[in-house]
Amino acid sequence: MPMERLLASTAIEESWGESEPVLFLGEWCRIYSRRHKWEALDAVVAPYHWADRTKVDGDRVYLWELHERLLVDLAARFNEIHGVEHGIQYWRILVGPWLGYFTQALFDRWEQIQSAISSFDVSETVVLRGLVDARCASDMDDYLGLGNSWQWNHHLSAEILTGFTDVGVRSIDIGGSGPALTPEDGDPALTPxxxxxxxxxxxxxxxxxxxxxxxxxxxxxxxxxxxxxxxxxxxxxxxxxxxPVDRCLFNASKRKWVLDPGESRHAGFDECLRSLIPRFIPVSYLEGYRSLVAQAEDxxxxxxxxxxxxxxxxxxxxxxxxxxxxxxxxxxxxxxxxxxxxxxxxxxxxxxxxxxxxxxxxxxxxxxxxxxxxxxxxxxxxPVLDENSESPGSRVVLVMGNETPQVASLSSSALSSQFLDYVGAQIHFIEELDWRARDALLVRLSRYDLDWCLGKRLADRLPDVELDDGCRPVLDLLGEARLYVATNNGTTFLESIFLDVPTVMFWDTDMWGLTHLAKPAFERLSRAGVFFDDPIRAAGHVSEVWEDASSWWADPDVREAVEAFSIQFCRRxxxxxxxxxxxxxxxxxxx
Structure with missing residues (x-):
């Protein structure tokens, strides 16, 4: 008979129960710096529902179609509530980003919870009351911050578990304790x-x-x-x-409505979403809408x-x-x-x-x-390099990407728990470098760690590798690079190619999927030894070319592939x- 387990949805340890067996909803629950806590538990981690990239592709289509239907329904409701007659495009511009982000975030939590309770014998879950971040966002900017809060994510999962499952609930009032995961620094002060x-x-x-x-x-x-x-x-x-948006007060009495149910192949999720939109939609679009419009007109x-x-x-x-x-x-x-x-x-x-x-x-x-x-x-x-930059530099510079522990919006990237697979690929790459390339290696971490503890993970596994904390501008590091190593489908490799810095790229194309527009260009880069979908082969190539990267970069086949790519994706x-x-x-x- 399967063992009953308490379902824990986030890294907030007060929600992990006392001593009973635990089912962690995902890897985001297990913060690396707190492993002395979770390693001591009888705990397992639920598999991630979007580990299946075929499911990602299908869900992307479904979620966009749902987004379009929701915009129509929400526009009609908001026109009625606010006494206006705006078209769909008006509401798409104003509310569309939040609606898309919230729908996709809720669907991710919904699917993960449903998968967990159908695959494991879940006894109950702990719902924490009194969390500071268990609230409605004031505006879109505030929502983006709350999306990186364990407290807000615990609150969102609790809404699903208490309202749309049969899982038992143990309520605990803890006030504002628990990790808040707030990586963003304050806005930088304006210069004179x-x-x-x-x-x-x-x-x-x-x-x-x-x-x-x-x-x-x-x-x-x-x-x-x-x-x-x-x-x-x-x-x-x-x-x-x-x-900044002028602040207005949340008013629960203005949120006693639901969006009418629509036709959906995910009927349970559709019901959940349409009932939670009125409760989670930012204040600036509801209570503060007239104030927001007046502020914009001023x-x-x-x-x-x-x-x-x-x-x-x-x-x-x-x-x-x-x-x-x-x-x-x-x-x-x-x-x-x-x-x-x-x-x-x-x-x-x-x-x-x-x-x-x-x-x-x-x-x-x-x-x-x-x-x-x-x-x-x-x-x-x-971009431009500092005029005092070395040419060529002396370092192999590897820049690591970053992803939110729980999905904020859907994209062809390492989603949520998959980020640890990405980290594992970086470790494999570094371990396979020859000692000369490894001695020259500098690994740039993201400035915002988002509780992945990447510096600690790499230092424990690769104590001899030099790490950069991410506070220096990337362009400064590119100025020191003899060879730049790109590890995800982001911005920096476009900058390095634009600046003609010798560049090797590698990532998992199942995870970081390419568009039909990009595939031919990446196939050409692959044939030229610029792009790899395997960290081991990428490491072998870097070990071979890094000491004289300029000569390799000048090879006619490499130049042809890189210049064609540059014209298409980072044109000068x-x-x-x-x-x-x-x-x-x-x-x-x-x-």
Whole structure:
């Protein structure tokens, strides 16, 4: 007869019971620095439901279709609640990022819980009451922070377990204890130069026209470049800082509604989701909606912009989104620029959303015949190395990626518990390097560890390897690199190739899946010895070429593959500001 186990959903140890056998919902429960605690338990870990990448592909389709249905239903409900008549695109711009993130996060927890209780004999679960982060987010930015809180994730799992399963519940009131997992530092203080630029912008804004192009968070090389773009557009160059949302109070009486049930192959999840959306939707979209709209209308921005250009604010900045949604509905075109890597090479909800809201999308070089919105320009945040950088450098620089312990949104990447498989691949790679390459190796960790304890894991397993804590800019490390090693489908390898730093890439293509656009380019890189899908073969190649990486990088077959890839995914433009300007002028001139 199977042993009964208490189900623990997060790393908060107060939820692990007293001495009974435990079923951990996932690897995120077992923080490496606390292994003396969980190693002493009679505990097993539930297999991760998205370890099956075929399931990931199918669930991605289902979740996007569900997202579209939910937008229609939520738009109708919000129009009724707020006494407005906005279209779907308005609500997609304002609420769409949160709705997509929450739906996918809840589905991930739902599927994992259902899998666990169907595969194990679960006796009960502990639900902790009084957690500080067991609350509704105030806005999208706050929601992104809460998503990295063990307390909030415990609260979300508890809602599923108590409302939609037969698992017994043991309630414990503990107040605000338990690890909160808050990796983000506070916003960096503005420099005197930045403050002066903002003050100057407030003066120059007096000369703005109602039809000027609004440029905000464009993710160009610098604020100076952003202002140059506006000057070349023939308008007053101004900086448009992010405005924090004015705080409003949560009001439970305004949340006593549910979204009407829809048709779904996941009927139980659909019911759960539609009942929890009213309880979890950020205050800025419900109680604070009128305040948010008023705050957006008070912005000293053009009232009828000829175009709106951003590369980041369309995700997290609710004040911008409220302002933007209104202007787009009135006819202003929205231009979105590529913010970083993964886009075009891999798939993600983030990219699906930005294509859905943009009139034009400016890529770093790739195009898609099935998506006419995409305009291939080049790397808009074109990196430069410090002029004092060594050439060539002396190090083998390996930059590690990072993922949230529990899924925030769906993408072709290492999802949740799979991140430990990714870490294992890095360890295998390092162990297989010859001693010379290993002596030259510098491993850059992520600045935000997210409780993976990567530094401790690597130091315990590979005590002779030098680690960088991630606080130095990547470009500084690339300036020291004789050979750069990319280990995930992110941004840095695009920067290294753009800068012509000898680069070797490896990752699991089942996990970090490639788009149909990218596969031919990566096949060419693989034949040239630039890309590998196996850490052992990658280590052998690095050991062979690193001492004279420049000669290997100059090989005609390598050059041909790298240059073709660069043109497609990290193109160098002789005048990227002029290219962006031309696109904005064309968009502005459309009827």
């Amino acid at each position: 130069l930045h403050r002066a630029a903002i003050w100057g912008s407030s003066v120059l804004r007096l000369f703005s026209k109602a039809s000027d192009v609004v440029v905000t968070n464009a993710c160009l090389r610098s604020a100076k470049t952003e202002m140059l773009l506006q000057w070349r557009l023939g308008q007053s160059p101004v900086l448009t800082p992010v405005e 912005l000293p921005w053009p009232s009828r912009p000829g175009a709106i250009f951003t590369s980041a604010s369309h995700f997290f900045d609710d004040v911008f989104k409220a302002w933007c949604a209104e202007r787009v509905e009135r006819g202003s075109p929205l231009v979105v620029g590529q913010h970083g890597g993964h886009v075009g090479v891999g798939w993600s909800f983030n990219h699906d959303h930005q294509l859905a809201i943009a009139d034009t999308f400016l890529s770093w070089g790739w195009s898609d015949p099935e998506e006419p919105k995409v305009r291939p320009l080049g790397m808009m945040k074109d 433009s002789p005048d990227i500001v002029g290219d962006v300007r031309q696109e904005l002028v064309e968009v502005r001139g459309r009827p």
